[in-house]
Amino acid sequence: MAEKKRKINWTEEEREILIEQCTSETGRKINLKFSNEISAKDKAIFWEKTAERINSISMCQRTADEVKKKWIDTKSSAKKKAQSMKKELGRTGGGPYPGGLTNLEEKVVTVIPKCSIDGIVNAIDIFAVFTW
Structure with missing residues (x-):
């Protein structure tokens, strides 16, 4: 079985395009786990178009799955x-x-729900309040 060759690292320009696409209005909707507005087909099209845009400036061709994985890792x-x-x-x-956060990381953090970073503030543990 042939060994899979590793692709070259992502360039700063590729990362900028990825973050720009994923922090746009459409990108924010795509990243919602549950949405009545966006179908799985719409999400697949978004990742394909993002990959095309990245590949237009890249020395290495990246698939939609690789682009999506990079976004998940970046987040x-x-x-x-x-x-x-x-x-x-x-x-x-x-x-x-x-x-500190770089400018690109600052943009990424704007997409992440605040409670994912800060935790739930002033939460009440219902199991501590109610004794069964």
């Missing part, structure tokens, strides 16, 4: 970094967080 990475920053702010000693 996950930005979310972890934002959560880490929030955690650092609450530590004793204060001071600025040594790192």
Whole structure:
């Protein structure tokens, strides 16, 4: 069986196009898990068009599945970094967080629901309130 060759790393321009597409109004709708407005076919078309747009400037041809996977990984990475920053702010000693979000990561974080990063604030644990 032939070994699968690894593709070249994503360039900054490719990432910019991906984030621009996925943070647009259509991209935000596509990323909703449950929506009556967007069908699975619409989502597939969105990822195909995004891949085409990326491939138009890329030295490496990427499939729609690879583009979608890159978006998922990018969101996950930005979310972890934002959560880490929030955690650092609450530590004793204060001071600025040594790192920070890049402009592209800032755009990605705008798509992620705030409660995914901050947690649920002022939540009541119903199991602690009610004793069965």
